[in-house]
Every structure is written in structure tokens, then in C-alpha cells.
Amino acid sequence: MEPNELTIYRxxxxxxxxxxxxxxxxxxxxxxxxxxxxxxxxxxxxSAVMRPGVAEVALARLVAGGYIEALSGDELPANIIRYVAxxxxxTYFLQVKKAIQANFAKCLGAFSETVVAEVESCxxxxxxxxxxxxxxxxxxxxxxxxxxxxxxxKIGYELTRLMPR
Numbered sequence: 001m002e003p004n005e006l007t008i009y010r011x012x013x014x015x016x017x018x019x020x021x022x023x024x025x026x027x028x029x030x031x032x033x034x035x036x037x038x039x040x041x042x043x044x045x046x047s048a049v050m051r052p053g054v055a056e057v058a059l060a061r062l063v064a065g066g067y068i069e070a071l072s073g074d075e076l077p078a079n080i081i082r083y084v085a086x087x088x089x090x091t092y093f094l095q096v097k098k099a100i101q102a103n104f105a106k107c108l109g110a111f112s113e114t115v116v117a118e119v120e121s122c123x124x125x126x127x128x129x130x131x132x133x134x135x136x137x138x139x140x141x142x143x144x145x146x147x148x149x150x151x152x153x154k155i156g157y158e159l160t161r162l163m164p165r
Contacts, residue, residue, distance in 0.1 A: 003043060008071045009059060010039035015067035026067065033058035037068050048085050048160040052129040086163045087125035096158050097122070103151075111142040125159045132156055 011019070015034055018024045026034065033055065036046055047055040062068045087093045100119050104112045115138050122128040132152060140148030 003056075003059070003063075003070060005044040005047070006042050008039065008042050009037045009046075009063070009068040010071055011037055012066055012069055014065075015062070018067060024065075024067075026065070030058055030061060030065075030067075034062055034067055037062070039071065042083075044085070045083050048083075052126055083164055085125055085159065086161045087128075087159045093125050096125075096155075097128070099158075100155055107151075108139075108142050111138055114138060129156065129159050132159075 011034065014024060015037070018026050019031070019034060033046070033050060036049055037059075043055060043059065046059070050058070059068065063070070087096055097119055101116045104115045104119070108115060115135055118131055118135055118138075119128065122131060132155060135155075136148060136152035138148075139151050142148065143151065
């Protein structure tokens with residue numbers, strides 16, 4: 001079965017053992033993705049709680065290492081509710097972009113033009129998530145460490161907030 005955003009993974013015995021004992025020496029950067037695999041969340045949901053582009057690579061490495069496996073059709077939970085990032089809806093994404101731009105114009109002053117241009121150039125929630133680290137650096141420079149990170153996290157939350165499909 002070729003994985004896609006609807007694929008659901010579960011931990012194998014090796015994966016569960018690794019989380020409890022660290023006996024297999026799994027890389028630290030793969031432990032977090034392994035932790036989130038629960039036999040219920042699909043790849044789209046897992047992607048929402050990880051940095052953009054991380055989920056697919058991490059999941060492939062976990063499968064290759066024998067830490068997780070994809071569920072087959074007859075193993076899927078009966079009453080599963082699928083979720084998707086709300087910002088994947090183009091109308092909602094435009095609302096988020098406009099709110100971000102308005103917020104930046106108020107609190108960033110001279111810095112706002114650069115950040116607003118970065119936000120405006122994004123056509124999807126994923127593109128904006130990918131640029132969020134760069135935008136966070138600008139926010140930190142303009143607002144200070146605590147406030148800049150806080151605002152970047154608020155934006156990240158809006159881009160990854162889930163809703164039923």
C-alpha cells in the first residue's frame with residue numbers, strides 16, 4: 001500500500017519498546033513522530049503537529065526501521081473521524097492571511113512591509129508554514145524573543161488547527 005495523507009500508522013512492538021526503554025537507539029528527532037503515531041491519526045493529522053515536510057520523511061524512516069506499520073483497510077478503527085487542517089480550505093486560508101497581515105501592520109511598524117510581503121506571497125497554508133521560521137526571526141527582531149515567538153506560534157496554531165473532513 002502506497003502511503004498518502006489518509007494512511008494511518010500504528011506502533012509495532014519494536015516501536016512501543018523503543019519509547020519505553022530506548023533499547024534500539026532511535027534518533028532523538030524520530031522519537032517525537034513515533035510518540036504521535038497512535039493507530040488513529042492519519043498522515044494529514046500527524047503533519048499538523050510536526051514541522052512542514054518532517055512527517056513524511058520521519059514516517060518513512062520509522063516504517064523502514066520497523067518501528068511503525070500502516071494499517072490495512074480491515075484494521076481501521078470503525079468509528080474513525082478524519083481531520084484536516086482548517087487552513088487548507090482556501091476561503092479560510094485567505095481570512096487567516098488577512099488577519100495576520102492586519103496584525104503585523106499594527107504591531108510591527110517599519111518591519112511590517114517585509115513580513116506582509118512574505119505572507120502575501122504564500123498561496124497555501126503549507127507554503128506559509130514553511131516560511132514561518134523566517135517570519136519568526138523577523139518577529140523576534142521586532143518584538144523581542146518572547147513576544148515574537150508567541151505571535152509565530154499563534155500563526156502556526158491557526159495554520160494547523162484541525163477540523164473534521
